[in-house]
Amino acid sequence: MQEAFSVSSGDLVIFVGGGGKTGSMNRLAIELMALGKRVIYTTTTKIFPTELANELHLIGDLETSLLWERIVPQPGSMVVLGKEINSMGKIVGLDKDQVNGLMGAASDLVILVEGDGANGKPFKAPRDYEPVxxxxxxxxxxVVGIDALDKPLDDKYFHAWEQISALTGVPRGGIIRGKDVAQVFLHGDGYQKGVPDSARWIPFINKADTGEDEVKAQELAGILKEKGVARVVFGSLRRENNPVEVV
Known part of the structure; x- marks a missing residue:
């Protein structure tokens, strides 16, 4: 994943959507640590703790300027940052200013951030306050799980399905196709919302576990490419091989 997304020292990588955000962050973190990078793993929403971390730091409302003085991952290791653990056992994440303040703290640092929640569903559209x-x-x-395609639009298969309907025009119970996923990805109120002008925007199509799923992933990638997306990555986090980059 590190090569597919061209992640290097100094990057701040935000994962949004559904169908593999946490798995993507975990895989990328492992690869970065193997390269000797320092990794900070956090969220601007809420996440369950990961077992990958060398350390978990709960910082409360500690000022950003003091964070790096107290939290220094060693080269080739990772720390998880959050404000606190809530009643559901989730890490309550940092605010945007705190995350921004960590940038440049070390020359070999990479920051990985989960920017919204999907309740374990393979696809979602951002709500009014998302993504962060x-x-x-x-x-x-x-991120999208390819298993979202050809499913009826309801809360069994989709998170925040009402937002998907609003952006695509697909009614509840209507079948979601690749073009609908692409529309949510590319919509100004979808996953183009809040993206900095200077950031690279690289969709990841996950769960291409079978030959049939891989064909669907290639077709969705093709739609995105036709719409002008510079790079699309697809593959399966369940398999040992890295995702395949489509240029």
């Missing part, structure tokens, strides 16, 4: 993307983000990755 820091202004200094360098890479934004909207």
């Amino acid at each position: 993307i820091p202004e200094k983000a360098t890479i934004v990755v909207p």
